[in-house]
Amino acid sequence: MNELCGVVDTLEERDLDRLERWARANCVKFNKAKCKVLHVGRGNPKHNYSLGGEWIESSPEEKDLGLLIDENLNMSWQCALAAQKANRVLGCIKRSVTSRSRDVILPLYSTLVRPHLEYCIHLWGPQYRRDMELLERVQRRATKLIRGLQHLSYEDRLRELGLFSLEKRRLRGDLIVAFQYLKGAYRKDGEGLFIRECSDRTRGNGFKVKEDRFRLGVRKKFFTVRVVRPWNRLPREVVEAPSLEVFKARLDDALGNVV
Numbered sequence: 001m002n003e004l005c006g007v008v009d010t011l012e013e014r015d016l017d018r019l020e021r022w023a024r025a026n027c028v029k030f031n032k033a034k035c036k037v038l039h040v041g042r043g044n045p046k047h048n049y050s051l052g053g054e055w056i057e058s059s060p061e062e063k064d065l066g067l068l069i070d071e072n073l074n075m076s077w078q079c080a081l082a083a084q085k086a087n088r089v090l091g092c093i094k095r096s097v098t099s100r101s102r103d104v105i106l107p108l109y110s111t112l113v114r115p116h117l118e119y120c121i122h123l124w125g126p127q128y129r130r131d132m133e134l135l136e137r138v139q140r141r142a143t144k145l146i147r148g149l150q151h152l153s154y155e156d157r158l159r160e161l162g163l164f165s166l167e168k169r170r171l172r173g174d175l176i177v178a179f180q181y182l183k184g185a186y187r188k189d190g191e192g193l194f195i196r197e198c199s200d201r202t203r204g205n206g207f208k209v210k211e212d213r214f215r216l217g218v219r220k221k222f223f224t225v226r227v228v229r230p231w232n233r234l235p236r237e238v239v240e241a242p243s244l245e246v247f248k249a250r251l252d253d254a255l256g257n258v259v
Contacts, residue, residue, distance in 0.1 A: 117138060
């Protein structure tokens with residue numbers, strides 16, 4: 001699948017015209033019946049576009065590399081799709097595996113089920129509490145399969161198994177990516193994503209980033225916004241880790257003390 005993305009503020013279709021000219025010059029033929037337009041953004045006029053003289057059909061949602069993206073960038077459908085796939089695999093494990101020991105169930109869950117719940121999660125992370133619960137319910141069900149843990153609460157099962165909740169794992173992943181941008185391999189790119197907060201105050205981790213103000217509530221779920229407060233709350237010894245591996249180890253210790 002190929003995509004052509006851009007901000008359109010005119011009815012002229014220069015990019016599509018160039019694409020059509022390039023296709024003719026290189027003897028490439030597009031299946032225009034499979035070409036779709038996905039209009040994104042508030043107040044989008046939803047103009048009609050054509051490719052090679054044929055109108056392209058618009059679509060309210062499209063799949064891209066396994067992710068379901070709609071015109072409102074609402075990820076609820078993607079959350080439901082991920083939970084459905086994970087539940088199917090978990091159901092197969094339950095029906096086909098007789099053992100209920102942690103040595104069997106836990107590796108199967110970690111290898112075959114959880115990846116469905118976390119594939120490209122930085123892009124489509126759940127925006128609403130109901131979606132978070134939908135995903136978490138899969139892990140609740142998986143941990144309850146393990147013999148001897150059925151009578152424990154979900155939190156106690158996680159502690160017994162040495163697992164984080166999916167919500168905490170998403171936070172962990174965000175903080176690891178933030179570390180890479182701010183202090184690791186992508187530091188130059190991070191300078192454009194985050195702004196270092198200038199302060200003479202000695203309290204805090206000493207490497208805080210500025211929290212931007214925004215008008216739309218949906219912005220608070222963007223990576224560059226949602227990660228700021230958790231990053232600023234990290235202890236100094238975590239953000240000053242000399243390497244990514246040390247950061248991960250110190251971060252796990254810090255998150256282990258957070259409910």
